[in-house]
Amino acid sequence: MMTSTPSLRDALAHAELIHDRAALDAAIVRMAAEIDAVYGADRPLFLTVMHGGMFFAAQLALAMRIDADFDYLHATRYRGSTEGATLHWLHHPASALAGRRVLLVDDILDEGPTLAAIRQWCRQQGAAEVRIAVLAWKRHDRLVPDLLPDHVGVETPDRYVFGYGMDFHEQGRNLPAIYALKD
Numbered sequence: 782m783m784t785s786t787p788s789l790r791d792a793l794a795h796a797e798l799i800h801d802r803a804a805l806d807a808a809i810v811r812m813a814a815e816i817d818a819v820y821g822a823d824r825p826l827f828l829t830v831m832h833g834g835m836f837f838a839a840q841l842a843l844a845m846r847i848d849a850d851f852d853y854l855h856a857t858r859y860r861g862s863t864e865g866a867t868l869h870w871l872h873h874p875a876s877a878l879a880g881r882r883v884l885l886v887d888d889i890l891d892e893g894p895t896l897a898a899i900r901q902w903c904r905q906q907g908a909a910e911v912r913i914a915v916l917a918w919k920r921h922d923r924l925v926p927d928l929l930p931d932h933v934g935v936e937t938p939d940r941y942v943f944g945y946g947m948d949f950h951e952q953g954r955n956l957p958a959i960y961a962l963k964d
Contacts, residue, residue: 789950796962812841834887853872883903885900885903885914887915888915889937889947900913917933
């Protein structure tokens with residue numbers, strides 16, 4: 782039996798605008814200043830977590846004043862679903878991490894197993910430091926122990942959120958705002 786993917790139009794009709802583009806732009810500029818202060822004259826490795834982190838990472842990089850080396854990785858637990866499963870690595874960074882200060886950049890920190898696994902992998906590769914920057918943080922009591930973001934743009938409610946990199950059944954990543962499905 783074939784099931785159809787829910788439409789983005791239907792999701793938007795049952796969603797609430799949580800953070801508009803102006804709020805996200807302001808949060809990204811603030812985060813860039815924080816990151817500039819942390820790294821100073823150092824040149825970190827800026828690792829974007831694809832696909833979700835792509836939009837946020839580009840905006841953050843453009844707002845930063847420091848120089849950085851850029852690379853990306855693609856690891857996912859969702860694979861088009863709204864519920865996570867086993868972590869699948871689709872692309873490892875080409876850059877060597879040994880001795881580097883690494884900034885992981887992703888769209889959201891929800892429960893955290895994906896970012897925790899990526900952070901652990903970076904440490905296993907010999908990264909001197911791994912910091913995490915997320916556009917959105919969904920605060921609740923289900924977060925992986927000992928995983929906190931170092932730089933946060935905005936907080937979201939403990940509901941399914943999408944837009945600005947976060948998808949709704951692989952749709953809506955390019956929405957210029959963050960929406961949450963109503964309960």
